[in-house]
């Protein structure tokens with residue numbers, strides 16, 4: 001491909017809206033452009049990388065016997081009513097009506113369609129197990145899109161579904177997908193770690209997420225260097241201290257002016273934060289007002305809270321008006337005297353005697369508050385975040401917290417969907433059984449961005465050879481002065497083009513910078529665009545014996561003869 005003909009432009013300066021290196025570099029190097037919030041166009045370079053990532057995933061899915069199909073983006077809403085997710089999922093599911101006034105949705109994922117196909121096609125145990133996958137556009141109306149391709153609203157995902165006779169079959173399919181994922185991320189040049197995770201809107205019994213460590217990540221991972229324990233903070237349950245036994249003391253109100261945070265309160269009273277109770281206020285998607293109480297030295301874990309409440313439609317922070325309307329005072333709040341609220345108390349608070357809690361009066365707190373004596377919780381559950389240095393639940397060593405980006409996930413769904421859809425098979429025993437499903441996702445764009453996060457330097461992108469849009473970037477210098485430069489450059493371009501066409505491997509093509517730009521501009525672009533090798537043809541290189549070959553990752557340079565370069569381009 002000639003750079004002079006490529007639909008492409010590079011930016012000299014960093015786009016102001018881009019915070020993450022991948023976002024900045026993919027914009028600057030002309031791989032993508034933003035159309036709207038969380039909506040991007042892939043330009044030719046970005047499209048080629050994405051197709052290569054797709055092909056790696058396809059090969060590994062095919063290798064484990066997963067069969068490629070294509071399911072639609074637009075679904076009749078009735079299908080989602082059948083699974084209950086039409087009601088359960090909030091505004092991130094886009095709902096609309098077609099011309100005949102029928103309710104429709106834009107698919108976020110395809111469990112419903114697979115369950116519908118299974119009930120249509122599967123009759124006998126002889127048809128199972130089967131695994132299906134497709135690459136398809138998803139739309140999720142996320143409230144916050146960010147980081148370029150990291151969190152978007154429209155994206156292409158590989159989603160795969162395993163369909164088995166029983167739990168043992170699901171275990172085997174889950175293991176096969178797990179192994180395929182390990183190989184996929186290895187081939188993509190991503191150092192993915194696997195953590196236990198919440199099942200979220202998918203439902204089911206077990207989930208793992210494949211994560212890459214990244215300071216911009218939205219997830220917090222709880223990791224143990226001692227035994228390899230690794231869980232998403234959303235679900236990690238770790239060791240908590242045992243408070244020493246104390247007699248319950250009489251509750252008393254004390255003036256605590258200007259202490260709306262736990263830190264200021266503890267400092268004002270001269271006590272540790274573990275002697276205080278922290279109140280957090282939420283509204284659930286199903287309309288309940290929730291007061292969550294954790295000890296002052298912990299934070300509320302919203303995933304655990306949602307799961308404890310079995311709340312559909314998620315949680316949002318309550319407003320000041322909503323808190324006051326129920327008899328409580330923000331900054332000085334506690335469940336004592338609260339009305340029309342669901343009070344959820346962390347189990348450690350229940351075990352901790354004589355805490356300082358809000359008096360629901362501005363500038364006042366209550367000393368010696370005891371759960372059960374002074375207020376009655378509706379629910380006692382484990383609802384706190386694991387903290388840096390907390391003891392590992394497996395081996396007891398101090399845990400560390402790191403930020404991560406999810407690059408793939410795998411879920412054991414069980415038979416939730418197939419029971420609802422009546423997707424059964426007739427077993428060897430002559431009895432109808434529900435099919436047991438698993439669900440396995442990988443977002444393409446997010447993986448492209450994560451590859452750039454892991455493979456770049458101050459000059460630009462450094463693609464691993466496994467996903468590079470072109471195998472080399474050819475820079476011709478002095479073409480106007482020396483016809484031999486043009487002749488050699490054209491020949492290499494043609495050799496690579498023919499090799500790609502013959503082998504049906506588009507990645508064997510090279511990007512040929514034939515523009516009449518200065519050498520400085522050409523090299524800057526070559527380093528920014530990030531092909532694994534930069535080939536320089538100039539009167540000087542020809543005089544030195546051929547082509548100067550620069551390894552983009554290491555910067556190592558060598559001179560190869562034209563014949564040697566040709567042979568290496570054909571080999572790929």
Ligand SMILES: [Zn+2]
Nearest residue numbers: 224227392395
């Ligand atoms: Zn451990």
